Amino acid sequence: MLAGGVAAGAFGSILGLGGGLLIVPLLTLGFGLPLREAVGCSLVCVIVTSSASAGVYLQRRQANLRLGMVLELFTAAGAIVGGAIAFLIDERVLAGLFAVLLVYVAVTMLGGLRQQAPAAPATDVETPPPSDTAAAGPGGDREDRGYATERLPLAALGSVGAGVASALLGIGGGLIKVPVMHLVLGVPLRVATATSNLMIGITASASAAVYLVRGGIDAYVTGPTAIGVFVGATLGSRLGHRISVRSLRVLFVAVLLYTAVEMARKALGLG
Amino acid sequence: MDLRVDRSTTDLEPALARLLQAGTYVSIALVGIGTLLLLAAGISPLAGGPPLDVGEIPADIAAGRPEGFLWLGILGICATPSLRLVGALIGFWRRGEQRMVAVALLILVVVAAGVVVGLLAG
Numbered sequence: 001m002l003a004g005g006v007a008a009g010a011f012g013s014i015l016g017l018g019g020g021l022l023i024v025p026l027l028t029l030g031f032g033l034p035l036r037e038a039v040g041c042s043l044v045c046v047i048v049t050s051s052a053s054a055g056v057y058l059q060r061r062q063a064n065l066r067l068g069m070v071l072e073l074f075t076a077a078g079a080i081v082g083g084a085i086a087f088l089i090d091e092r093v094l095a096g097l098f099a100v101l102l103v104y105v106a107v108t109m110l111g112g113l114r115q116q117a118p119a120a121p122a123t124d125v126e127t128p129p130p131s132d133t134a135a136a137g138p139g140g141d142r143e144d145r146g147y148a149t150e151r152l153p154l155a156a157l158g159s160v161g162a163g164v165a166s167a168l169l170g171i172g173g174g175l176i177k178v179p180v181m182h183l184v185l186g187v188p189l190r191v192a193t194a195t196s197n198l199m200i201g202i203t204a205s206a207s208a209a210v211y212l213v214r215g216g217i218d219a220y221v222t223g224p225t226a227i228g229v230f231v232g233a234t235l236g237s238r239l240g241h242r243i244s245v246r247s248l249r250v251l252f253v254a255v256l257l258y259t260a261v262e263m264a265r266k267a268l269g270l271g
Numbered sequence: 272m273d274l275r276v277d278r279s280t281t282d283l284e285p286a287l288a289r290l291l292q293a294g295t296y297v298s299i300a301l302v303g304i305g306t307l308l309l310l311a312a313g314i315s316p317l318a319g320g321p322p323l324d325v326g327e328i329p330a331d332i333a334a335g336r337p338e339g340f341l342w343l344g345i346l347g348i349c350a351t352p353s354l355r356l357v358g359a360l361i362g363f364w365r366r367g368e369q370r371m372v373a374v375a376l377l378i379l380v381v382v383a384a385g386v387v388v389g390l391l392a393g
Binding site: 002031044048050051052054056057058059061063065069070072073076077079080083201204205206207209210211212214215218220223224226227 | 283284285287288289291292294295298299302303305306309314315316317318319320321322323337338341342344345346348349350351352353355356359371374375377378381382383384385386388389390
């Protein structure tokens with residue numbers, strides 16, 4: 001479990017994905033844990049990686065605190081709704097939703113591979129590589145921050161959706177938050193990624209509160225997994241620049257697709 | 272509301288960053304101690320941990336039981352983002368930015384509502 005957490009944290013950190021995408025399948029398919037319990041554990045791990053990386057982003061002044069806080073209000077509300085729904089939905093439906101999410105991420109990553117994009121897709125909690133520090137500079141890209149705030153209601157709606165998805169599936173929700181900020185509000189991608197990281201902590205803690213009170217978090221499972229993810233994410237952020245990200249992404253897409261098939265089997269009652 | 276960052280928040284961000292990092296490191300250290308105690312006691316993580324009982328945490332820690340450290344660490348992890356919000360609330364209050372203070376307060380209310388929703392749904 002500890003080793004699985006390290007692998008999930010390192011993979012997620014190097015590829016710019018949060019651990020949630022990997023922890024839930026690891027715990028359900030690998031250790032036979034009920035899906036809801038895996039989601040509860042994943043939410044705690046997501047908060048760990050989000051808080052650690054958001055601290056770095058705030059220090060670099062890459063994250064937009066004001067925008068993040070305004071949208072947090074809506075993601076947190078969505079997370080509460082999602083947390084309440086999660087305990088009413090059949091686990092097989094949740095497994096099906098997770099399979100769809102995995103296929104979506106795999107397809108997005110394949111698209112990125114074709115375009116040979118140098119940067120990892122900003123899909124979830126992203127731990128910034130150390131090499132980014134110098135590039136960002138002391139002021140980050142704060143001067144670029146002119147946003148289409150008149151479209152804030154649309155972004156708020158998207159944020160509610162991100163919160164619901166986060167609570168249902170135990171992910172950070174950056175998959176939705178980053179595109180919402182970037183495409184709807186015109187926030188630069190780098191700032192959107194950093195701000196999404198900041199928001200993920202509150203989103204996940206709002207849904208984790210529901211899971212905590214309802215007994216959806218097992219301390220024995222969560223402890224070793226969270227430690228593993230923390231160590232893995234730290235290692236990944238330090239070693240990431242020495243590893244060929246392209247070949248790792250190809251491997252990761254294969255892992256995602258295999259996991260999606262297994263999740264789909266679980267959803268159909270075949271697994 | 273102007274959502275662009277201006278110079279007035281520049282000293283707030285590093286302070287909040289330190290708060291987030293300190294909260295994470297302290298909480299993860301507690302979880303680390305709990306995990307070591309769990310492994311030392313030969314308990315399988317899949318054995319099914321005891322449910323959260325906040326009142327029992329001090330006694331569990333005093334007795335060196337893993338669940339005390341694990342639960343305190345997990346609660347610390349979950350509380351760290353809210354701690355950052357409280358820090359932001361104080362920072363914006365000092366600057367007289369009432370709208371951002373209201374936003375921070377509303378988020379804290381929503382997070383607290385999560386506990387209420389959990390209790391009601393349970």
